[in-house]
Amino acid sequence: MVRHDLATITAGYHERIRRLALFDPLADLERKREKDRSGKYIDMKGLGLLTLLFFFEQKLMRQYKTGSKQLAAFIQEVTIDQYNLGANDYQHLARTLIDNFRPSTGIKRTYPFYNWETNKEEEIEYSILKTNGFNQEKNEQYYTLDDDGLELVFATKEFYSEFQLSINQLMLRKQLERGEFNGALRQINEMRVAVENIDERMLALKQEIQRSIVSEETFDRYKALLEDSYSRLQHEDDEFKELRQFVKETKERLYAKDIHRKEQKTYDLILTITRELEEVHYDHSRLLEQTLSLKNTTLITAQESLYYTGIEAFNFDYEITSRIISVPLPLETMKGVLHPFLTVEEERVWSPLSLFADQNIREDEQTDKQMTMIEAENSTDEDVREKELRKHYRKIMEEILAFIGDKQEVTLSQFFDYLTETNQSGLYTTRFFYEFWLILHQRSPVARGDMDHDEDGQSLLTEALYLLGDDTLVITEGKEVLNRYKRYSIQEMIIRLEES
Numbered sequence: 001m002v003r004h005d006l007a008t009i010t011a012g013y014h015e016r017i018r019r020l021a022l023f024d025p026l027a028d029l030e031r032k033r034e035k036d037r038s039g040k041y042i043d044m045k046g047l048g049l050l051t052l053l054f055f056f057e058q059k060l061m062r063q064y065k066t067g068s069k070q071l072a073a074f075i076q077e078v079t080i081d082q083y084n085l086g087a088n089d090y091q092h093l094a095r096t097l098i099d100n101f102r103p104s105t106g107i108k109r110t111y112p113f114y115n116w117e118t119n120k121e122e123e124i125e126y127s128i129l130k131t132n133g134f135n136q137e138k139n140e141q142y143y144t145l146d147d148d149g150l151e152l153v154f155a156t157k158e159f160y161s162e163f164q165l166s167i168n169q170l171m172l173r174k175q176l177e178r179g180e181f182n183g184a185l186r187q188i189n190e191m192r193v194a195v196e197n198i199d200e201r202m203l204a205l206k207q208e209i210q211r212s213i214v215s216e217e218t219f220d221r222y223k224a225l226l227e228d229s230y231s232r233l234q235h236e237d238d239e240f241k242e243l244r245q246f247v248k249e250t251k252e253r254l255y256a257k258d259i260h261r262k263e264q265k266t267y268d269l270i271l272t273i274t275r276e277l278e279e280v281h282y283d284h285s286r287l288l289e290q291t292l293s294l295k296n297t298t299l300i301t302a303q304e305s306l307y308y309t310g311i312e313a314f315n316f317d318y319e320i321t322s323r324i325i326s327v328p329l330p331l332e333t334m335k336g337v338l339h340p341f342l343t344v345e346e347e348r349v350w351s352p353l354s355l356f357a358d359q360n361i362r363e364d365e366q367t368d369k370q371m372t373m374i375e376a377e378n379s380t381d382e383d384v385r386e387k388e389l390r391k392h393y394r395k396i397m398e399e400i401l402a403f404i405g406d407k408q409e410v411t412l413s414q415f416f417d418y419l420t421e422t423n424q425s426g427l428y429t430t431r432f433f434y435e436f437w438l439i440l441h442q443r444s445p446v447a448r449g450d451m452d453h454d455e456d457g458q459s460l461l462t463e464a465l466y467l468l469g470d471d472t473l474v475i476t477e478g479k480e481v482l483n484r485y486k487r488y489s490i491q492e493m494i495i496r497l498e499e500s
Contacts, residue, residue, distance in 0.1 A: 013117040018124050021111035022152040025100050025128060034093070036083040042093070049156060050078060051097045055129065055145045056153045059170070061235060064132055067142045068094040098143060102129035128152060147174060165194040165284075166232075169239045176243075176250060181269040188276045195283045202290050209298055223299060230291045237288060240281045247274050390463050392432050397464035399424065400495065409496040412437065416484045429485050436464075437475070441493060444475040472498045 030045040054074050058066045072094035079085065085093075103109065111124045132144040145153065150170065168191045175184040209222050251270050324337065403418045404410055419427050427433055439461065440446055448465045478492030 010117040014115055017113050021124050036085050038084040052153050059145055065142050067140045165236055184273055192280050198287055206298055226295050233288050389460050393436050393461055393464040396436050397467050404497050412493040413482055434488050434490050441475045445472045447472045
């Protein structure tokens with residue numbers, strides 16, 4: 001009878017069982033018999049897997065504030081055409097799924113088994129989800145995938161190659177946190193390979209764009225593809241920056257502990273990781289430039305080439321002339337065919353009214369030109385206008401002080417209502433009313449004697465501010481926009497009179 005090498009067969013039995021144990025939460029969900037409002041059974045195991053993929057995508061996109069509320073919205077989006085559920089049902093399902101992957105007690109899930117390698121009863125602890133912050137204002141608990149959750153996702157989903165770099169970044173951070181520097185260095189090498197693969201795909205994509213854009217639909221498809229690629233590369237670049245900072249802090253921490261003297265090999269590894277990560281990040285940043293160049297130059301050039309190719313291929317005699325001559329077309333259709341080729345009629349004419357326009361008349365006789373300064377004339381009309389403004393500003397100040405009275409503060413909208421009730425609505429139908437408040441708000445706080453004066457020692461607001469006495473008028477801006485008169489609008493203002 002052949003004797004088998006049992007030690008070789010059972011080697012690593014604990015680790016193999018641990019990987020199988022990760023699927024236990026999905027088996028627990030499969031045994032749940034949840035129904036929707038129509039009595040239809042809900043695929044809880046499938047929703048469990050979708051939950052894992054949802055949290056993984058949130059982690060890739062660096063969306064850290066993810067809890068039961070966000071998960072419920074995702075479940076509703078996925079199942080709205082499959083199940084008859086209400087808002088409370090979605091929240092219940094989200095809470096059930098989260099509690100399944102991370103028990104509400106906070107204790108890790110366990111999986112008891114018999115270890116045939118050591119011939120002992122053992123128990124495995126594992127964690128699929130872990131807490132990731134808490135919002136006290138909204139009373140929301142946020143979650144993210146734990147290491148075991150990431151491993152479960154990797155075992156259940158076939159990833160597209162463009163996500164490989166993001167996965168490598170996540171794994172690298174975990175290895176650095178655990179101090180597995182040898183594994184981290186290998187992970188960086190895998191990242192370099194992923195960057196090289198992306199570079200090759202970019203070159204192939206550039207050639208494909210130049211060769212394959214033959215219509216606007218193709219152009220839109222490539223444009224969307226490049227925008228998605230650029231967005232993903234930006235997320236990866238942000239993660240590279242965080243990794244660089246993390247490696248730098250790790251190196252400084254090891255140096256502070258004199259690791260560079262005690263464990264020279266370990267410190268050399270972290271220096272190598274720093275150098276290799278910088279090189280990979282540099283190569284990756286070039287991918288960002290290439291993608292931007294594809295968007296801004298190659299793609300636009302291909303579109304312009306498509307446009308000019310269409311112009312050169314257009315045969316006017318065949319497309320227009322022969323169609324009009326050979327096929328009898330109704331008058332309405334004929335207008336539509338010819339319209340793009342007709343220009344707007346233009347005709348240069350002059351109007352008889354131009355005879356009555358101002359004429360530039362010059363005298364024939366020559367006069368001596370003297371270089372003298374023009375003397376300013378007394379503008380009596382301007383003086384009258386200034387007097388009227390002072391009078392109006394004084395009137396507005398009288399009314400606002402009468403309205404404030406013993407109040408601590410009032411608003412401009414309340415002042416509008418006051419003027420309407422006292423039959424003085426005509427006061428806010430003129431432009432100077434709004435100019436008055438704009439000037440005061442700009443100079444707030446204002447008091448008697450604060451305003452600039454002209455040569456006569458007067459300003460437009462002198463008489464109005466004189467009414468304040470020893471008090472100070474403080475005006476602050478509100479949020480609402482007031483439009484009590486159709487020609488003017490003004491921001492809401494809070495008016496407060498402070499005693500000195």
